Amino acid sequence: MIDKLRADFNRSADTHLLRLETPALPGIDLYLKDESAHPTGSLKHRLARSLFLYGICSGWINADRPVVEASSGSTAVSEAYFAKLLGLPFVAVVPRGTSKQKIAAIERHGGRCHFVDDIMEMAPVARGLAERTGGHFLDQFTYAERVTGWRGNDNIAASIFSQMSLERFPIPKWIVTSAGTGGTSATIGRYVRYRKVDTKVCVADPENSVFYDCFTKCRRDFRLAAPSRIEGIGRPVCEPSFIPEVIDRMLKIPDAASLGAMRVLAEHLGRRPGGSTGTNFYAMCRLAAEMIRRGGTGSIVTLLCDGGERYAGTYYDDAWLAAEGFDIDPYRLQVLTFLDSGQWRPVRA
C-alpha cells in the first residue's frame, strides 16, 4: 500500500501560487495558494494522503478492511480517492443535508455515504461502524494536526515559502487561513515558528463557530447548537486539532462577507472558488487595508481551498442566498471598492 501512495505522490504536481493583479494597492502583493488544483479538488487532498500514511504506518489500516470517516464532504471526497487507490472499502458518515455534488463526488471514487441527522453524531457513528467491521476510523478532527509533517519540505507551508522566494516581498507579513479541523493552521503556524520567519498566522472564523472565542478567551469548552454555514470551516465545538498557541491573530467574518468576497474573487479570477476561500479573501483584504492605513508594505498569502462547482446550487444561486437571508451586496461593494481604490469603507450592518 505504501508503494501505491508513493507512486501516486510521484505522479502528482504541486499546486500553483497565484499572484492577484491589484494595481490600486501599490505597496501590497496578494497571493492565493490554489488547492483546488489537487486531483480531488481541495486542500483536503494533502490531509487525506497523510491520514492514510499515518494509519498504514501505525498498523491501523489493513488490506481489505474498511476505512471510515466523519466528514462534511471535502475530506471524504479526497479519502474516497485514496481508499480506491488502495483497494479499500470506504464509508463516509455525512450530515443528511450534504450537497448532492459532494455525495456524487464521494460515490464517484467508489465510496459509500452513511447519513446522520445530528452532526454531533457523526464521529461516534463512524467509530462504531469501524469497530463493528474491524476497520479503521481515520478521524480527521483528532489526527489532522498530528499526521501532517510540518518540518519537512512536502507540506503546504514549505511549498508557499519556496514559491514566494523570488517575489519582491518573499517573506509574507501574513498567511491567512480558516479552520475546520485546524490542521492547516497548525501546520503553517508550526512551520513559521520552526523556520523562525517574520510571518504572522491569521485564522478567519465564520459565524456559528467556537474557534474565535476559544482563541480570544483561551478556553476550549464552548459549544454551539447550530453548525457553520460556510462548508468545511467553523465548528460547534473546539476540535482537538485546533492549536490556538500557533495562531497570532483571529478575525470573525460575517457569512455574508465571506460570500460577497467569494463572488468578487470569482469575477477577478474568471473562475469560481468555494465559500471558505471567500472567508479567507475577506480577512486578507481587511489585513491589507490595515497595512495600508499604517503605511506598511509587504505580501499576504491565503488559500484557495476548493472550487465553486460544488456550490452552484447554493452560494452561487441568488435565489438560494435570498431564501437563506444572506444580503451579500454591501460586502461585495466593500471588497470591490477596496480592490479598485485601496479604500476600505466600513459596512453598516
Ligand SMILES: Cc1ncc(COP(=O)(O)O)c(C=O)c1O
Ligand atoms: C473547503 C474547505 N476549506 C477549508 C477547510 C479547513 O481546513 P482544516 O481542516 O485544515 O482546518 C476545510 C476543511 O475541511 C474545507 O473543506
